Amino acid sequence: MEEIRLVETRAKGVYWDGERLLTRNSTPGSRVYGERLFVFEGVEYREWSPSRSKLGAYLRLGGLRSPFKEDSRVLYLGAASGTTASHVADIVRNGTVYCVEISPRSFRDLVKVCEGRRNMVPILGDATKPQDFTFLVERVDIVYQDIAQKNQAAIFAKALRAFGSRSGMLSLKARSEDVTREPKEIFEEARSQLTKEGFEVLDVMDLEPFEKDHAMIVVRA
Numbered sequence: 001m002e003e004i005r006l007v008e009t010r011a012k013g014v015y016w017d018g019e020r021l022l023t024r025n026s027t028p029g030s031r032v033y034g035e036r037l038f039v040f041e042g043v044e045y046r047e048w049s050p051s052r053s054k055l056g057a058y059l060r061l062g063g064l065r066s067p068f069k070e071d072s073r074v075l076y077l078g079a080a081s082g083t084t085a086s087h088v089a090d091i092v093r094n095g096t097v098y099c100v101e102i103s104p105r106s107f108r109d110l111v112k113v114c115e116g117r118r119n120m121v122p123i124l125g126d127a128t129k130p131q132d133f134t135f136l137v138e139r140v141d142i143v144y145q146d147i148a149q150k151n152q153a154a155i156f157a158k159a160l161r162a163f164g165s166r167s168g169m170l171s172l173k174a175r176s177e178d179v180t181r182e183p184k185e186i187f188e189e190a191r192s193q194l195t196k197e198g199f200e201v202l203d204v205m206d207l208e209p210f211e212k213d214h215a216m217i218v219v220r221a
Helices: 052-062 083-091 105-114 152-162 183-196
Strands: 014-016 021-025 035-040 044-047 073-077 096-101 121-124 143-146 167-173 198-207 212-220
Touching: 021 052, 021 083, 035 105, 052 083, 052 167, 052 212, 073 083, 073 152, 083 096, 083 105, 083 121, 096 105, 105 121, 105 212, 143 152, 152 167, 167 183, 183 198, 183 212
Parallel strands: 073 096, 073 143, 096 121, 143 167
Antiparallel strands: 014 021, 021 044, 035 044, 167 212, 198 212
């Protein structure tokens, strides 16, 4: 395994070697999506591909508003097969990531990832119906949402309130809202909507060139 030198970025728990982002592997020797593993000072790290993760893209593009801490409790809506969620789990080493996914096929893959990571909890559920899994999840510090459907900002705001979260990150897919409109108009509309909902919008970043027609929106309650 290749030895490298790292520095921690401004985002807690995220590292940089001059070429790539990495997180400390909470399950040494384990890969989730074929990512490369590296060693620094006897500790194993996983490469975080920005082309496979919207959160990775946001951080690689210089996003500075990561709310994650070592002990954060995170509700991840739209966890899919667990690629990004596994990196979040690396960051919140002493916290918990509640991973909600509606697709049975993706959920099967997600469960396999969670089996090897003690702080990831898989939940088969619909992100639009937080009441269906409030019995499993109480209050969380952060809501992270990555779902492909209409009314993403409204769904996000509902989850933030339902779980008493003070911070959130919304990976917004413009084409899931309206394929006929300019993505930047949709990004600005989501910003305005979240502001009207009473949230402070800290950042809105277009994720080009890693993700087309996507933006990351970071809010604080």
